[in-house]
Amino acid sequence: xxxxxxxxxxxxxxxxxxxxxxxxxxxxxxxxxxxxxxxxxxxxxxxxxxxxxxxxxxxxxxxxxxxxxxxxxxxxxxxxxxxxxxxxxxxxxxxxxxxxxxxxxxxxxxxxxxxxxxxxxxxxxxxxxxxxxxxxxxxxxxxxxxxxxxxxxxxxxxxxxxxxxxxxxxxxxxxxxxxxxxxxxxxxxxxxxxxxxxxxxxxxxxxxxxxxxxxxxxxxxxxxxxxxxxxxxxxxxxxxxxxxxxxxxxxxxxxxxxxxxxxxxxxxxxxxxxxxxxxxxxxxxxxxxxxxxxxxxxxxxxxxxxxxxxxxxxxxxxxxxxxx
Amino acid sequence: xxxxxxxxxxxxxxxxxxxxxxxxxxxxxxxxxxxxxxxxxxxxxxxxxxxxxxxxxxxxxxxxxxxxxxxxxxxxxxxxxxxxxxxxxxxxxxxxxxxxxxxxxxxxxxxxxxxxxxxxxxxxxxxxxxxxxxxxxxxxxxxxxxxxxxxxxxxxxxxxxxxxxxxxxxxxxxxxxxxxxxxxxxxxxxxxxxxxxxxxxxxxxxxxxxxxxxxxxxxxxxxxxxxxxxxxxxxxxxxxxxxxxxxxxxxxxxxxxxxxxxxxxxxx
Amino acid sequence: xxxxxxxxxxxxxxxxxxxxxxxxxxxxxxxxxxxxxxxxxxxxxxxxxxxxxxxxxxxxxxxxxxxxxxxxxxxxxxxxxxxxxxxxxxxxxxxxxxxxxxxxxxxxxxxxxxxxxxxxxxxxxxxxxxxxxxxxxxxxxxxxxxxxxxxxxxxxxxxxxxxxxxxxxxxxxxxxxxxxxxxxxxxxxxxxxxxxxxxxxxxxxxxxxxxxxxxxxxxxxxxxxxxxxxxxxxxxxxxxxxxxxxxxxxxxxxxxxxxxxxxxxxxxxxxxxxxxxx
Numbered sequence: 001x002x003x004x005x006x007x008x009x010x011x012x013x014x015x016x017x018x019x020x021x022x023x024x025x026x027x028x029x030x031x032x033x034x035x036x037x038x039x040x041x042x043x044x045x046x047x048x049x050x051x052x053x054x055x056x057x058x059x060x061x062x063x064x065x066x067x068x069x070x071x072x073x074x075x076x077x078x079x080x081x082x083x084x085x086x087x088x089x090x091x092x093x094x095x096x097x098x099x100x101x102x103x104x105x106x107x108x109x110x111x112x113x114x115x116x117x118x119x120x121x122x123x124x125x126x127x128x129x130x131x132x133x134x135x136x137x138x139x140x141x142x143x144x145x146x147x148x149x150x151x152x153x154x155x156x157x158x159x160x161x162x163x164x165x166x167x168x169x170x171x172x173x174x175x176x177x178x179x180x181x182x183x184x185x186x187x188x189x190x191x192x193x194x195x196x197x198x199x200x201x202x203x204x205x206x207x208x209x210x211x212x213x214x215x216x217x218x219x220x221x222x223x224x225x226x227x228x229x230x231x232x233x234x235x236x237x238x239x240x241x242x243x244x245x246x247x248x249x250x251x252x253x254x255x256x257x258x259x260x261x262x263x264x265x266x267x268x269x270x271x272x273x274x275x276x277x278x279x280x281x282x283x284x285x286x287x288x289x290x291x292x293x294x295x296x297x298x299x300x301x302x303x304x305x306x307x308x309x310x311x312x313x314x315x316x317x318x319x320x321x322x323x324x
Numbered sequence: 325x326x327x328x329x330x331x332x333x334x335x336x337x338x339x340x341x342x343x344x345x346x347x348x349x350x351x352x353x354x355x356x357x358x359x360x361x362x363x364x365x366x367x368x369x370x371x372x373x374x375x376x377x378x379x380x381x382x383x384x385x386x387x388x389x390x391x392x393x394x395x396x397x398x399x400x401x402x403x404x405x406x407x408x409x410x411x412x413x414x415x416x417x418x419x420x421x422x423x424x425x426x427x428x429x430x431x432x433x434x435x436x437x438x439x440x441x442x443x444x445x446x447x448x449x450x451x452x453x454x455x456x457x458x459x460x461x462x463x464x465x466x467x468x469x470x471x472x473x474x475x476x477x478x479x480x481x482x483x484x485x486x487x488x489x490x491x492x493x494x495x496x497x498x499x500x501x502x503x504x505x506x507x508x509x510x511x512x513x514x515x516x517x518x519x520x521x522x523x524x525x526x527x528x529x530x531x532x533x534x535x536x537x538x539x540x541x542x543x544x545x546x547x548x549x550x551x552x553x554x555x556x557x558x559x560x561x562x563x564x565x566x567x568x569x570x571x572x573x574x575x576x577x578x579x580x581x582x583x584x585x586x587x588x589x590x591x592x
Numbered sequence: 593x594x595x596x597x598x599x600x601x602x603x604x605x606x607x608x609x610x611x612x613x614x615x616x617x618x619x620x621x622x623x624x625x626x627x628x629x630x631x632x633x634x635x636x637x638x639x640x641x642x643x644x645x646x647x648x649x650x651x652x653x654x655x656x657x658x659x660x661x662x663x664x665x666x667x668x669x670x671x672x673x674x675x676x677x678x679x680x681x682x683x684x685x686x687x688x689x690x691x692x693x694x695x696x697x698x699x700x701x702x703x704x705x706x707x708x709x710x711x712x713x714x715x716x717x718x719x720x721x722x723x724x725x726x727x728x729x730x731x732x733x734x735x736x737x738x739x740x741x742x743x744x745x746x747x748x749x750x751x752x753x754x755x756x757x758x759x760x761x762x763x764x765x766x767x768x769x770x771x772x773x774x775x776x777x778x779x780x781x782x783x784x785x786x787x788x789x790x791x792x793x794x795x796x797x798x799x800x801x802x803x804x805x806x807x808x809x810x811x812x813x814x815x816x817x818x819x820x821x822x823x824x825x826x827x828x829x830x831x832x833x834x835x836x837x838x839x840x841x842x843x844x845x846x847x848x849x850x851x852x853x854x855x856x857x858x859x860x861x862x863x864x865x866x867x868x869x870x
Contacts, residue, residue, distance in 0.1 A: 188533035275512035438768035
């Protein structure tokens, strides 16, 4: 099957006001298949959120494209004019569920009006009554109580419900790909579960085809993603199936990340999570050698000198020349 | 102080906001005790009243009715509030929101010496701040002249903990200290909490929505739902033999690595 | 810095700032460059503008340009003083009520609302009217400030109330700060940009209010102000004599100052309020 989204050696950098160049995404490649959920994991500052801007084709200063491509169904969206990206890519090819979604709804308007606007923005001639019918049908189909929700103002909804409504509205135009950037991190565990359930409904109902799910919570990815890419310092350091990455990580950073998670559940009290010491490297400076070497618990003397490339190990790709 | 009086004791503690039809009861008829050197977690979904209960314990809210005692004395009447806050301190959920963005970090750490009637001499204050920063793995000199927005979330959360190392209170109210930091930094924050408990033999009230986390850190759990404490007990009792449906709900909702979680009904 | 850049990029701010600068220059530059005398007759009554007397003379034959410059200075003085009084009063009452909450807030809000429904212009007219002698510029400014603080109090109260429940205020409390310390160090800094906007708006309305009172003949009796000039022009038949130079320039200046300040205010709101910054 041809990939629905192809990211090819993507490099993105920020130019600060003082002319400093920060290489936030440094050579990321992956493919997203139809029907797939790809998880992207990593600490804050690893380039996850910058990568999202790239995937959406939204490169605005101070963020710039250094090189590489993002292709959706063969079309390189990074080389389209911004107006074209807004018109034909966003919402239709790809939609984002933002981190701060809770504040992204205009508080003075009803959910119904906000949703109607989204449809009208892409189809000016649409019949008002048909739109209402369509909204009802869609909200019901993804498991929201259409009448109650549509007639509410954003402030009347609890945080978890608001996030689900944001998801409902941002997928009204049946985007092929949904990018979910920490969609549930600000919610309590019960609301988080409801959000994930809703995302699954979108896939199962065929409303969206594939999803990229970005989070720092590995246990969550275990249930959500089919494949997982672990990012560190702007690069993918390991990419493979969920089973491979979570239970049998081969890259030292993946293992450290997994070891730092509180697998907080009854019966696991004896296992002690270990925090990763130190901080990720400063991407404003040129780096050579393995980027994780200074924090790596199993670093060898040659690690700081040796630039790392992704290579295949045990059926997945790993950026560590010692991994086996 | 004799250890047989509990650290906190609440009898029919209620806190309501608003009047008449708009009255909302945030904490409803809570009765509990928290012993000295105990770690108790207040667990529940957002809006269950756990944060208001924490504010009551911190003396930032006053009870509407019922009693809340600290070492046998009603909190609201224990005279100088500063004496109370020398004993009972807090860390908050969002460290950026907890610091004033207009002042340097160091000056804000120093501000906690206001709680003492006689402030230590300048040199000693600086020394204690440096010690506390080292205790949470921050390099004191790197923070000189820095403002909150110049640091990462994990560093900011550790600064809130550094405040506790400076003040060395007897009780710590930790209101969701890990929910705004990266999953991978959580272990570190919890480590510092444990270190505080060990070094200062502190009583800790831990507020969280994550029952798994609560299980991991506490001696006892209080499960809250709509302002009421619906269940209290040891972590093993509560998690393995839950009596309340709300507890069961919370347990089901944690995404565990080892257990199925969300089922995909319509999966192709 | 970022804020300043945002401001400079907003056309409204530039227009407002330039207009304000121009009026300030007009008020303070000419006295340094030439001799302006508002008490010596420069010619006959209502002489039209010439190259030597840019704006002609008034009904007494005084130089209109000199009168205008000095009137502008008085108007600006009244405006700024009234603005300061209204902002300070409103801020004190608003912040205290908003931060304290409870019955204190209820009482202060009730007081504010009471003052709000009293038609301030009528009160001003009555007050000024009842004071025949000693109606100085400063006194008028204080009157204006004391009757227009209400809406700044309301605006500030809402902001302070939302800051009250922030974590940094809670932290300040358990650091042992009292009410005064919290208000000054932990609430006011967050309101500074907002207060600046309030001040600008209060200044504009102060200038307008003074003009209205003075035009009605109830202004300061011993000084020239823009409203005063209008009053003199009306009373001495400038309109029917076709002496447009006696009433048009002060009118234009009042409009320009008020316009500049209002534009400044709205453009700043667009920058300070991130939700409007889009």
